[in-house]
Amino acid sequence: MKHQPLAGVPRPFRPTSFKRIAVIGAGSWGTAVAATIARAGVEARLWGRDPQVCDAINARSENPRYLPGIALPDNLHAVHEMRGALDGAEAAVIVVPSRSVRSVARQVAEHAPDGIPVAICAKGIEAETGLLMTQVAEEELGHRPVGCVSGPTFATETALGHPTAATVAFPFTYADRLRPDESPAARMAMSLTTESFRAYISDDLVxxxxxxxxxxxxxxxxxxxxxxxxxxxxxxxxxxxxxxxxxxxxxxxxxxxxxxxxxxxxxxxxxxxxxxxxxxxxxxxxxxxxxxxxxxxxxxxxxxxxxxxxxxxxxxxxxxxxxxxxxxxxxxxxxxxxxxxxxxxxxxxxxxxxxxxxxxxxxxxxxxxxxxxxxxxxxx
Known part of the structure; x- marks a missing residue:
């Protein structure tokens, strides 16, 4: 006998991963995030300031400066031009130090497709304004949905594939409540989840x-x-x-x-x-x-x-x-x-x-x- 879903219990749903995500910041954590996205089967483009780091990632599938000795997926491609990273991206992740979020978000706004969701991985409060990092980014990114990815994650362990979990948080609009499988949070979580990386979803950015x-x-x-x-x-x-x-x-x-x-x-x-x-x-x-x-x-x-x-x-x-x-x-x-x-x-x-x-x-x-x-x- 086939069991029916319990009344009041939401049915499981399966969000669709983003096809291409731009990861902005080729430090240790940015590289680990990009590697996780690539292992989830999503095309990952990693932007870095240093052309030598980008060239090494593309030639050797390794970030010798920030994650030496760790093999990166072949479908991770690094670029040192912001436009090239964001061209055709369906979502973006900004992974830079908190003091750089405003200036980098401003650059992202110049090249990112309209309306794409942007997740911030920096942690902190802007000294001059008292704003959280997503609020800083919102001021620069216009009408693009802004969320964050946060949790107990050391870059090296994540890049090595050690079991890791983090929270993906975005505001949930009325439309997101009706169709949670199409929400930025659910789609970003789907785009990060691998056999070793487990993403949870939240609507509580603060x-x-x-x-x-x-x-x-x-x-x-x-x-x-x-x-x-x-x-x-x-x-x-x-x-x-x-x-x-x-x-x-x-x-x-x-x-x-x-x-x-x-x-x-x-x-x-x-x-x-x-x-x-x-x-x-x-x-x-x-x-x-x-x-x-x-x-x-x-x-x-x-x-x-x-x-x-x-x-x-x-x-x-x-x-x-x-x-x-x-x-x-x-x-x-x-x-x-x-x-x-x-x-x-x-x-x-x-x-x-x-x-x-x-x-x-x-x-x-x-x-x-x-x-x-x-x-x-x-x-x-």
Whole structure:
């Protein structure tokens, strides 16, 4: 006997993949995204600034600068002209550092076909405006649908085909609700999904993007505490309370708290706070070991997104009246020369609060003086 679908349960649907996607940005993550799209059977055109990198990808099926030794699919083609990357594209993905999103989106707008959806993979908040990355892109891209792809994804592991999951978020219009299989989010998720890469769908851009911006700042805090010699309990506490800071900011900006417990929030936070592969965690580790900022990464000018986000995230939180004590502590250390031991001592010895915010109670920390001494000794 054939079983009938349960009443009220949506029937499965199968979106159609995009035929050609332009991936803008040939760094490690951009190359990994393009490789994933190509493995999903979609024609991927990867734009990079450096002609030598593009030529190497085409000649050797490898990005020797950013993903050396990793074989790339044959149907991935790299170009160093924006027009060539976007010509005939049915969708685009912008994978550049957050500080470059506006200028690159402006270039994309000049050459992208009208109406194509554009997904942003950068994570952060624009310092000058307080806008999320999709909002920055929307100002430059005109009437093209703008969404994002975010989650716990290290580029090397993704490019190697390790099982990986991420969230694809786009606004859902009325038409998208009626025909979700034709929505940009579903079609982009279909175009990314392979035997190893699993895409989930969301309509909560704010929740997804806040998770991506805040997690970098929390990772620096975890790194500093680990570098100073604290262990797993400390990191678990920072991760958990960091999620609470994410939830509060997302909710204040119209996002959903539940989104922050998903891949783009809790998932990405856990990954970034648990491995020195993350530049944010690595910077924190070095600072916690009392290495001066100028000497971190052996003096190389490494871009650490959380370093900039520490200021932009807390600026935004202050503007909407959200308390983010961990992020504020990182900001004070990175941008105002605060002493790490004293700053984390102040964080840890704050008044004791109820975890459910609805209880609305607090009292003075009974061992604040001892806590201050402990942190001072550990960071000395």
């Amino acid at each position: 929740g997804v993007e806040i998770g991506g911006a805040v997690k970098n700042v929390i990772a620096i805090a975890c790194g500093m505490m680990t570098g100073a010699g604290f262990a797993e309990n400390t990191r678990a506490a920072l991760i958990t309370r960091g999620v609470d800071e994410m939830k509060a900011l997302a909710e204040a900006l119209g996002g959903r708290r539940e989104t922050v417990t998903g891949l783009s929030g809790m998932g990405d936070l856990t990954l970034t706070c648990s491995s020195p592969t993350s530049r944010n965690m690595s910077l924190g580790l070095q600072l916690g070991q009392r290495i001066p900022r100028a000497e971190c990464f052996d003096g190389r000018p490494v871009v650490v997104e959380g370093e900039m986000n520490a200021r932009s995230v807390t600026d935004l939180a202050r503007r909407v009246g959200v308390s983010m004590p961990i992020c504020e502590a990182v900001r004070e250390i990175l941008h105002h020369g605060a002493e790490p031991g004293a700053t984390f001592a102040a964080l840890w010895s704050r008044p004791i609060e109820a975890e459910p915010r609805a209880m609305d109670l607090s009292f003075d920390h009974p061992a604040s003086d001892t806590a201050i001494q402990q942190f001072a000794e550990r960071f000395s």
